[in-house]
Amino acid sequence: MVAVAHIMNATLVIPQLDKRSFWKDSSVFSDIFDELHFIKSLKGDVRIVKELPNILEGVPRARKHFTSWSGVGYYEEMTRLWDDYQVIHVAKSDSRLANNDLPLDIQRLRCRAMYHALRFSPPIENLGKRLVDRLRSQGGRYIALHLRYEKDMLSFTGCAYGLTNAESEELRILRENTNYWKVKKINSTEQRIGGFCPLTPKEVGVFLHALGYPPSTPIYIAAGEIYGGNTHLWELSSRFPNLIFKESLATPEELKAFANHASQTAALDYIICVESDVFVPTYSGNMARAVEGHRRFLGHRKTINPDRKGLVGIFDMLETGELEEGKELSHMVQRMHKNRQGAPRKRHGSLPGVKGRARFRTEESFYENPYPECICGSRSKLGIT
Known part of the structure; x- marks a missing residue:
């Protein structure tokens, strides 16, 4: 605007x-x-x-x-x-x-x-930087995982894979009763096959392990309340026990001012994600795209963008026993994501075959990748020092 x-x-x-x-x-x-x-x-x-x-x-x-x-x-x-x-x-x-x-x-x-x-307000900026410093002091490098396994996201996308019948029904009712969500009936299986669902905690664990990250890797969880709590989160923490939350990094007194203000706690997550050594979004929502674009602007910091559509087939083969975790799985996942790690590249245009105004929807967002217009040899051209 x-x-x-x-x-x-x-x-x-x-x-x-x-x-x-x-x-x-x-x-x-x-x-x-x-x-x-x-x-x-x-x-x-x-x-x-x-x-x-x-x-x-x-x-x-x-x-x-x-x-x-x-x-x-x-x-x-x-x-x-x-x-x-x-x-x-x-x-x-x-x-x-x-x-x-x-x-x-x-x-x-x-x-x-x-x-x-756009700079965060001093209380958010100051606490965000302190939390990054605390993360660094605990072990240096860390992954920031934007885990969009929250009630509103699962309900909005209609993604019920891995949930109980009772959980699926609860999400359906929420979607039905949220007036400004226009789509009410969603086929969860089709959503998942199309790559439109956030990765589950279990899938994230399999994915990161296949990429070669050891179980001791510090992983900061950038998220609101995980749906199902520890029941679902255990499927990730059993593989990567060094999970870190803002509640364990900050004192209750430090977080008190941000209680019941999801936008402000999301801003804290944003700072920690931008400053991380590796950023992994499990869903391509507004925040994930903004963080990726910001990291590109700051020097193409490593962002591993899961190929959710491509990974469905691999996860299903694991479920049926056609594939086991090991070298073959790692080779498949690493090859699939060789060019999905934030390296410099121009924005993708619209998908081939899409015509009319619909083609704009399929373009890569400027906020996700401001290259090449905003990433040049001299940042002084942007009025930035």
Whole structure:
């Protein structure tokens, strides 16, 4: 939206955050981000105010759902709204701008917003850095595992593999009763075969072992409450007992201020994930994509992105006994992921054969991989030192 405001010559009002989500977090923008730094950092690109001026509260406003993945021409056309309105209320802000084929200055503005202007609030930034230091002091290198095996994610995706009938039914009811989740009936088996399910804790254990990581590897679990608790988590901890949670790294007093604020604890996870030696996301959600993009920007830090669709066949062969854990399995998994570890590469375009606007949905997200526009020989070009 920073880039959109720049294109439309608009003043950007600090956004209001979603309060309807499963986590029902009451956090506002300034609880999570350093608001003053955000405003000052972008003052040469766009004017930003903390709230809508009182004089504009009663004026007619346009409530607009901007078209997803739109280019500069679309937003230049949208400036006609200023003929009739002084305020535009943007109902949705995610994926409103194209990933590709935008002017270089717009792409670099997006990166200034993401990697320079958006800085976490001092309480989050300070605690996040302390937790990273504590992790390092315990053994140096660590893996950050974004384990999206949480109730809302499993319910939203309709993924029930490995769950009991009672658990599957509980998730179905939650999905049915969450009004803003549009898809209600989901075939769990088809979801898994298509690679649309997060890896289970057991699958993560098999995956990391096949990649060659020893059982003693420190693994930081970046996640909310794991669905089923220790019952499901044991399938990972039995292989990798050195699991570390923010609750074991931080004191109760340090975490007290963040209680019941999932966005703020997710920000702590974000810092620890960005600074990790290896980042492994089990699902390609917004946070996983943002962390991967940030790590690419900082020098293509190692991010191992599981080929969830490809791994299903391997996991099923293990279940049926057609394949056993050992050298053959390791060779298969390592070969499958040779080119999925965060090495420099240009963003993937749309999938072949997909036409119309649907092709934009299949493109790799700019936030997942800002290469090459934002990763160049001199970062000073981005206004970043």
